[in-house]
Amino acid sequence: MGRSSKDKRDIYYRLAKEEGWRARSAFKLLQLDEEFNLFKGVSRAVDLCAAPGSWSQVLSRKLRGKESSEDVKIVAVDLQAMAPLPGVTQIQGDITKISTAQEIIRHFEGQSADLVVCDGAPDVTGLHDVDEYIQAQLLLAIFRGKDVTLLYSQLKIFFTSVTCAKPRSSRNSSIEAFVVCQNYSPPEGYVPNMSNPLLDHSYDVDFNQLEGPNRIIVPFLACGDLSAFDSDRTYPLQLDSNKEYQYLPPTQPPIRPPYQQACHLRKNNLLATEDSPSVLLDDSLSAMKLDTNKENDRTSRNS
Numbered sequence: 598m599g600r601s602s603k604d605k606r607d608i609y610y611r612l613a614k615e616e617g618w619r620a621r622s623a624f625k626l627l628q629l630d631e632e633f634n635l636f637k638g639v640s641r642a643v644d645l646c647a648a649p650g651s652w653s654q655v656l657s658r659k660l661r662g663k664e665s666s667e668d669v670k671i672v673a674v675d676l677q678a679m680a681p682l683p684g685v686t687q688i689q690g691d692i693t694k695i696s697t698a699q700e701i702i703r704h705f706e707g708q709s710a711d712l713v714v715c716d717g718a719p720d721v722t723g724l725h726d727v728d729e730y731i732q733a734q735l736l737l738a739i740f741r742g743k744d745v746t747l748l749y750s751q752l753k754i755f756f757t758s759v760t761c762a763k764p765r766s767s768r769n770s771s772i773e774a775f776v777v778c779q780n781y782s783p784p785e786g787y788v789p790n791m792s793n794p795l796l797d798h799s800y801d802v803d804f805n806q807l808e809g810p811n812r813i814i815v816p817f818l819a820c821g822d823l824s825a826f827d828s829d830r831t832y833p834l835q836l837d838s839n840k841e842y843q844y845l846p847p848t849q850p851p852i853r854p855p856y857q858q859a860c861h862l863r864k865n866n867l868l869a870t871e872d873s874p875s876v877l878l879d880d881s882l883s884a885m886k887l888d889t890n891k892e893n894d895r896t897s898r899n900s
């Protein structure tokens with residue numbers, strides 16, 4: 598398969614490279630903004646689960662593009678390291694940890710965020726964690742599967758408006774969707790805390806069985822202009838007869854992706870097989886570091 602075949606199969610992957618976005622996910626946030634006007638009046642934003650950083654890029658371009666951009670604060674958090682972006686403060690940490698929440702709050706100097714976006718599934722985020730620093734709007738990536746009813750019910754306690762949305766750039770074949778929560782209004786006397794019963798697996802009620810007024814049905818909105826590209830379709834490489842197709846490399850490859858070790862093992866034929874035991878993890882990690890150092894030396898000599 599040639600390197601351009603992914604450009605054909607995934608139009609948003611290709612457009613992301615052409616427009617300089619680090620990942621195709623940028624279009625999801627842009628299309629959600631077209632529908633919900635997410636960035637209106639926002640000067641403090643948090644991007645949770647941010648790497649490789651295409652949503653932070655969108656926030657940086659949209660919020661800092663305005664005239665009074667000195668007031669704009671954007672904090673991006675991820676377990677993975679991320680290449681720097683203009684006007685974005687990065688925290689490498691686990692968003693489910695109170696220490697990470699405290700670090701984010703410190704960056705806002707006591708003020709709450711106007712917008713929190715999170716592109717990690719809620720099973721990993723937990724909900725109470727984000728209450729700590731939200732003031733107005735929350736955008737959460739979700740998988741519409743088990744526990745989604747519980748998630749909606751919890752969100753409805755904190756926001757007057759909760760909508761489930763599916764942008765055109767999110768494949769129909771995927772159960773991924775986004776919950777847009779607006780008008781943060783927690784119950785009176787509510788004190789944000791980090792207790793997380795979802796992660797403790799202590800719920801034994803099947804919330805999907807709830808009926809009648811006990812079940813929250815949130816509006817579902819397919820969003821994005823119908824003339825926008827369809828993420829489930831394959832497009833020809835020559836999209837525009839006046840512009841010749843040219844292959845472009847990704848805008849910003851990940852710094853140290855979690856799959857790097859697997860690729861190293863495979864490239865060096867070190868994957869475990871039935872008759873050959875797997876290499877020790879430590880040995881393989883040191884070899885990988887050596888490989889990366891050699892690669893970096895080569896790159897700095899050539900530049």
Ligand SMILES: C[S@@+](CC[C@H](N)C(=O)[O-])C[C@H]1O[C@@H](n2cnc3c(N)ncnc32)[C@H](O)[C@@H]1O
Pocket residue numbers: 619620622623645646647648649650651652653674675676677690691692693716717721722
């Ligand atoms: C789908 S990617 C996010 C893509 C990003 N929105 C973009 O536009 O480039 C999900 C990210 O969630 C991060 N992640 C998962 N669990 C996390 C956690 N507990 N704390 C921080 N980051 C987490 C992963 O490291 C991964 O980079």
